[in-house]
Amino acid sequence: MIHNLSRSRAAEVTAMAAVAASQAGFAVMHLTQSDAVNPVATPVSSYALTWPGIVLFPASVLALALACAILAGRGVGLAREGFIRFLLGSTAVMLLCAAIFRTGTPESGLTWWAQIHRYSAGAAFVLLTVVAALCAMRMKDADVPDWVRRGTWWVTGLSALTFLTTTVNTFLPGFLDGGDWRGVGQRVLLVVLSALVWILVANSIRARATVPARTATPAMTATAGRVPVGERSADTSGVAVGQVGDAVPALAGTRS
Known part of the structure; x- marks a missing residue:
């Protein structure tokens, strides 16, 4: 039942709406909390500490998790995609944890729930980057539109480079003063990987729409x-x- 539901037209609309809602939520947070959060030096999760990010941040993360969960159920429109769907399902779980467990405040420090949030969000970024790379390689010889193939390759390159930079800035903040501008890399990752989810949803819908109608059985x-x-x-x-x-x-x- 769940498998059939994820392949329905309602699931397609929900996945597209979820990605759009997630992107809109993060955009609103950046616009409304520009005085409280420094987008250059502060992680994206800092928006969850002030209004309206207290509500918008978990809602936006959950919306992205929902889109990944739907993709895990219906697939991304490629052959032999079982492992990719597993990674997307794992990404949805990591995003769920990142939404539930809030990051630490300057007063509380790096608490256990803040560490769960930190590593869950990092794992979600890693998993989506791996998904992008696998899809890009599978799409090389697959029957997919050129914009999907090129878009996936661009996402793979940008996310891998940005993730590497963000990791260095997070764990080695003194290297090239990366700790002062680590927020930039996180925001680039958020935009790029959100675009990846949108591309995969669009390709999944296209693949389902181009499946030929079932032919009559011999009986x-x-x-x-x-x-x-x-x-x-x-x-x-x-x-x-x-x-x-x-x-x-x-x-x-x-x-x-």
Whole structure:
């Protein structure tokens, strides 16, 4: 039932709306909390500490998790995509944890729930980057639109480079003063990987729309060529009567 639901038209609309809602939520946070959060030096999760990010941040993350969960159920429109779907499902779980467990405040420090948030968000970024790379390689010889193939390759390159930079800035903040501008890399990752989810949803919808209609089974084809029993009986009886009627005079003439 869940498998069929994820492949329905409602699931397609929900996935697209979820990605759009997630992007809109993060955009609103950046616009409304520009005075409270420094987008250059502060991580994206800092928006969850002030209004309206207290509501918008988890809602936006959950919306992205929903889109990944739907993709995990319906696929991304490629052959042999079981592992990719597993990674997307794992991404949805990591995003769920990142939404539930809030980051730490300057007063609380790096608490256990803040660490869960931190590593869950990082794992989600890693998993989506791996998904992008796998999809890009699979799309090389697949029958997909050129914009999907090129877009996936661009996402793979940008996310891998940005993730590497963000990792260095996070764990080695003194290297090239990366700790002062680590927020930039996180925001680039957020935009790029959100675009990846949108591309995969779009390709999944395209692939489902281009699947040819099911052909009739051999049993259905054989049945279609048969004449209904009632009509066959009527026709057979008519032929039999005619044949008998035509044969009677010949026999009578022979006997005489």
